[in-house]
Amino acid sequence: xxxxxxxxxxxxxxxxxxxxxxxxxxxxxxxxxxxxxxxxxxxxxxxxxxxxxxxxxxxxxxxxxxxxxxxxxxxxxxxxxxxxxxxxxxxxxxxxxxxxxxxxxxxxxxxxxxxxxxxxxxxxxxxxxxxxxxxxxxxxxxxxxxxxxxxxxxxxxxxxxxxxxxxxxxxxxxxxxxxxxxxxxxxxxxxxxxxxxxxxxxxxxxxxxxxxxxxxxxxxxxxxxxxxxxxxxxxxxxxxxxxxxxxxxxxxxxxxxxxxxxxxxxxxxxxxxxxxxxxxxxxxxxxxxxxxxxxxxxxxxxxxxxxxxxxxxxxxxxxxxxxxxxxxxxxxxxxxxxxxxxxxxxxxxxxxxxxxxxxxxxxxxxxxxxxxxxxxxxxxxxxxxxxxxxxxxxxxxxxxxxxxxxxxxxxxxxxxxxxxxxxxxxxxxxxxxxxxxxxxxxxxxxxxxxxxxxxxxxxxxxxxxxxxxxxxxxxxxxxxxxxxxxxxxxxxxxxxxxxxxxxxxxxxxxxxxxxxxxxxxxxxxxxxxxxxxxxxxxxxxxxxxxxxxxxxxxxxxxxxxxxxxxxxxxxxxxxxxxxxxxxxxxxxxxxxxxxxxxxxxxxxxxxxxxxxxxxxxxxxxxxxxxxxxxxxxxxxxxxxxxxxxxxxxxxxxxxxxxxxxxxxxxxxxxxxxxxxxxxxxxxxxxxxxxxxxxxxxxxxx
Numbered sequence: 001x002x003x004x005x006x007x008x009x010x011x012x013x014x015x016x017x018x019x020x021x022x023x024x025x026x027x028x029x030x031x032x033x034x035x036x037x038x039x040x041x042x043x044x045x046x047x048x049x050x051x052x053x054x055x056x057x058x059x060x061x062x063x064x065x066x067x068x069x070x071x072x073x074x075x076x077x078x079x080x081x082x083x084x085x086x087x088x089x090x091x092x093x094x095x096x097x098x099x100x101x102x103x104x105x106x107x108x109x110x111x112x113x114x115x116x117x118x119x120x121x122x123x124x125x126x127x128x129x130x131x132x133x134x135x136x137x138x139x140x141x142x143x144x145x146x147x148x149x150x151x152x153x154x155x156x157x158x159x160x161x162x163x164x165x166x167x168x169x170x171x172x173x174x175x176x177x178x179x180x181x182x183x184x185x186x187x188x189x190x191x192x193x194x195x196x197x198x199x200x201x202x203x204x205x206x207x208x209x210x211x212x213x214x215x216x217x218x219x220x221x222x223x224x225x226x227x228x229x230x231x232x233x234x235x236x237x238x239x240x241x242x243x244x245x246x247x248x249x250x251x252x253x254x255x256x257x258x259x260x261x262x263x264x265x266x267x268x269x270x271x272x273x274x275x276x277x278x279x280x281x282x283x284x285x286x287x288x289x290x291x292x293x294x295x296x297x298x299x300x301x302x303x304x305x306x307x308x309x310x311x312x313x314x315x316x317x318x319x320x321x322x323x324x325x326x327x328x329x330x331x332x333x334x335x336x337x338x339x340x341x342x343x344x345x346x347x348x349x350x351x352x353x354x355x356x357x358x359x360x361x362x363x364x365x366x367x368x369x370x371x372x373x374x375x376x377x378x379x380x381x382x383x384x385x386x387x388x389x390x391x392x393x394x395x396x397x398x399x400x401x402x403x404x405x406x407x408x409x410x411x412x413x414x415x416x417x418x419x420x421x422x423x424x425x426x427x428x429x430x431x432x433x434x435x436x437x438x439x440x441x442x443x444x445x446x447x448x449x450x451x452x453x454x455x456x457x458x459x460x461x462x463x464x465x466x467x468x469x470x471x472x473x474x475x476x477x478x479x480x481x482x483x484x485x486x487x488x489x490x491x492x493x494x495x496x497x498x499x500x501x502x503x504x505x506x507x508x509x510x511x512x513x514x515x516x517x518x519x520x521x522x523x524x525x526x527x528x529x530x531x532x533x534x535x536x537x538x539x540x541x542x543x544x545x546x547x548x549x550x551x552x553x554x555x556x557x558x559x560x561x562x563x564x565x566x567x568x569x570x571x572x573x574x575x576x577x578x579x580x581x582x583x584x585x586x587x588x589x590x591x592x593x594x595x596x597x598x599x600x601x602x603x604x605x606x607x608x609x610x611x612x613x614x615x616x617x618x619x620x621x622x623x624x625x626x627x628x629x630x631x632x633x634x635x636x637x638x639x640x641x642x643x644x645x646x647x648x649x650x651x652x653x654x655x656x657x658x659x660x661x662x663x664x665x666x667x668x669x670x671x672x673x674x675x676x677x678x679x680x681x682x683x684x685x686x687x688x689x690x691x692x693x694x695x696x697x698x699x700x701x
Contacts, residue, residue, distance in 0.1 A: 044162040044195075047221070049089075049127040053082065053228060054221030064223045065299070067262035069234065069255065072227045086228055093124055115149045122153040126161055130222050131229035133157050133197040134261065137343045155313075155344065163195035169202070169217040176298040183207065184296065188215065196345070198222055198265060198361070203306060206293070211305070213293060216267065218300040223265055230258045256450065260340055264361025267302035268294075273360035274304065280335050281357075286323045288354040307356050313344035316468035320355045322477055324461050326523075327355070329481040332454060333375060336366040342460050366454060370396060372493045374454075378475070378482050379501060381427075383512060384420060386413045397448040425476035480523035483516045488554035495557055507603060508565050510610040513558075517614065521545045546614070547664065551672035562611065563679070567686035569608020571694070572601040 047054075056064075056075070063071050076083045101117055104110040125132045136154045169192070174180055181188060188204035195201075199218045206213055237250035263269050271292045278289035290305035297303055312320060324347065331338035339346070341362035348356040366374075377392035379385075390408040393399040399408065420427060462474035486498050501516075502509050550559045575597050597605075665673060 044164050045123070045127050046129050046162070046219075047164060050086075050129050050225055051221070053086065053129075053225040056224050061224065064227050065262075065266065067230075067255075067259045069231070069258075072231050076228060076231060083228065083231075087232065090128065090232070093128065097121060097124060114147070118147075118149040118153040121150065122156060125154075125157060129225045129229065130197040130219070131226050131233070131261075133161070137197070137341075137345075157197070161195045161197060163192040163200045164219055166191060168220060169200065172217050172220070173215065173301050176301040177296060185215075186210070199267075199302075204303075206296075206303075213303050214306050216302040216304070218265065218267065223262075226258075226261060226265070230254065230261075234258075260362045260364065263363070264341070266299050267361070268297055268299050270302055270359075270361040271297040271304070273363045276337060277339070277357065277360055277363075280337060281327055281330060284323075284327055284330065286320070286354045287327050288350055288356040290356065290358065304358075307348060307350060307358065309348040309350040309356060311344050312347040312349050312355065313464050313467055315349045317349055317353075318465065318469060318472075320349055320353075321461065321465045321472070323355045324464075325474060325477040326481065327357075328457060328461055329478055332366055332457070333371050333482070333485060336368065336371055338364050338366060338454070338457055340364040340457055342457055344460075344464055347464070364450065364454065364457070366450065370450070372491060372497075375482055375486060375494065376497050378479060379486060379497065381416060382420060382479065382515075383501065384417070385501075386416065389416070396451070398451070425473060425479075427473055427475045480519045480521075484520035484523045487516055487520055487549070487558050488552075490554075498557070502561065506600075508561075508568075508607050510565075510607050510614075513561075514610070514614055517546060517549075520549065547668060547676070548672060551668065551675045563683055563686055565604070565607055566611060567683060567690055568604040569611065570683075570687050571690045572597065572605040573608060574691070575601055576605060 060075050063075070097117070097120060100113075100120075101110070104113045104117065122136075125136050136157050170181060173184075177184060184207060185204040186207045189202045191202075192200040193203050193214075197219075199216045199222075202215045202217070204213055204215050205211070234251050234254050237254050241250045271294045274289065274292040275294065278291070281287055282289040288307070290307050292305075293303040312324070324342075328338070328342075339357060339360070339362075341359060342357075346357065346359045348358065350356050373392055373395040377389060377396065380389040380392055387405070387409045389412055390399070390403075390405055393408070393412075394401055394403070458474055458478075462472065465472035465474065486494055486501075489495070502512055549555045550562065579597065665676060668676070
């Protein structure tokens with residue numbers, strides 16, 4: 001039997017956490033015994049304080065099924081007293097709390113009353129309802145931003161909210177499904193297992209099939225109160241934009257959030273989202289997505305598989321955080337369909353060690369051109385190409401096309417230079433966002449409506465990891481997947497980006513290829529990912545990984561570039577060898593340039609040397625390549641030493657360097673072995689073409 005993660009809170013009627021599981025396992029009882037238990041007259045704090053907002057006509061309620069600001073405004077124009085009463089309630093509630101905080105500081109009791117005020121704030125948010133709870137949930141997973149006392153209290157809003165009447169819930173289930181509960185469930189808990197901002201959950205057993213399921217029932221009146229609060233927030237967003245002279249359309253940001261919130265209130269859409277999420281990501285290693293019972297779901301009732309486990313934020317499993325990073329990469333940058341509400345209550349570690357996702361009401365779509373733009377921005381950030389990064393910001397909609405490109409590049413250089421100085425693995429996602437603040441205001445940055453949800457999905461994951469590993473960096477964990485995608489993706493745009501990244505003025509940037517390959521080899525999903533292994537420095541393992549990657553169809557683009565650069569290097573090596581033999585064997589004719597080497601030949605020979613080291617399993621440290629992605633090009637003006645040609649030749653001919661490559665060939669897949677056998681002929685053809693072209697050029701030019 002599995003326990004639904006999104007509702008893993010302590011039952012409000014269960015005072016002792018240690019007794020929760022025993023109590024919970026006793027609560028599934030036959031439906032016929034429940035009428036008495038369900039008939040309690042308890043009223044939750046939200047209904048008690050804000051119940052007047054629920055009083056809409058059937059027509060008005062039906063018009064709020066989808067987010068439409070003009071319809072919402074039309075409804076409340078006819079209810080000005082309700083609007084003013086809500087404004088007064090919100091203003092006085094928060095005003096009183098801020099006044100008390102100010103009084104605490106004046107009387108020097110701020111520290112003493114800190115935990116008390118945190119608890120009061122949580123109660124205020126519960127009483128004001130779902131819209132404010134959702135805002136609090138968005139920041140409750142950032143221990144680096146929120147004081148501990150407030151964090152503890154706001155974390156309770158993820159799934160520990162007072163439930164509404166069970167009698168109302170059961171009546172809603174019967175009305176929505178059109179059948180008595182006895183016909184649907186053979187057993188159901190007499191009390192909700194947990195309550196969240198939009199609904200509450202019961203544990204039940206399906207009469208047909210006998211599967212244990214979670215039954216989520218929507219709170220009565222939530223659409224009415226959320227609609228009014230969003231109308232108020234839109235008004236305040238407009239005032240803030242005008243007062244601050246902001247370039248960002250804050251009302252559009254509110255609209256995007258509101259649209260996702262309204263979709264979340266439609267449980268039928270959530271069921272379909274869950275089906276799609278399971279299809280796309282359910283097969284990923286150590287990812288679990290519960291089954292949806294669409295036939296038993298409606299707009300206000302959702303039936304899904306029961307999942308048992310503990311919150312990810314409580315178990316401190318760094319491996320599952322890495323699994324979450326990999327899954328988030330697939331969501332954001334592979335398919336573009338992502339979980340936009342991954343707060344700790346929606347991420348669970350199952351008892352068999354998998355990461356379970358739940359609550360698929362708030363999902364987002366990341367368009368292909370934006371996904372490519374995000375990847376390019378990450379590449380340019382890591383490689384300190386701030387001029388290209390400023391153009392990426394235009395592509396992503398963060399900057400208007402009319403922005404001063406040179407000024408923006410200079411500003412971004414100042415913001416990001418320190419951030420990337422220690423390498424991509426040490427870049428803090430939260431710090432990057434914080435450091436952008438002043439620059440965003442100066443250059444009138446825009447915040448596209450889609451951006452807030454994307455950033456939140458990444459920030460929440462980093463926040464969970466930071467809670468038990470302060471040094472964790474989500475971008476550092478995501479970048480290996482970005483590097484692998486750039487190296488393997490068939491998208492013409494990403495291929496062009498890779499070409500631009502690796503070549504400057506026709507010169508191949510071997511440092512950047514080393515960086516991308518090194519990072520892409522870190523993109524693993526095995527549990528060994530988070531363990532320090534001696535094999536990480538084993539040249540044989542590195543060789544196998546490089547060959548496995550470059551010999552696949554996805555690695556064909558990189559393989560072609562490598563073969564081309566090796567052919568250039570071998571051609572240069574031939575020239576250097578000929579020069580060396582000529583000057584040694586016929587010293588009195590050394591003044592005659594039999595086959596002079598150009599600056600390009602010198603660069604190609606040095607590139608060959610680096611490629612041989614790379615293919616032989618030698619990995620440079622971060623510092624030696626400029627902190628991952630520095631991309632320092634060889635100095636064309638530096639003359640080739642005779643010893644360099646000899647050194648490259650020794651590398652090429654060394655049995656010690658070749659044996660590791662030969663030893664792993666038998667371990668490669670048959671297709672890769674077949675591809676490997678064809679490489680010598682391909683390389684010979686490229687080399688012959690280059691030698692012939694050079695010979696003809698020197699004969700006739």
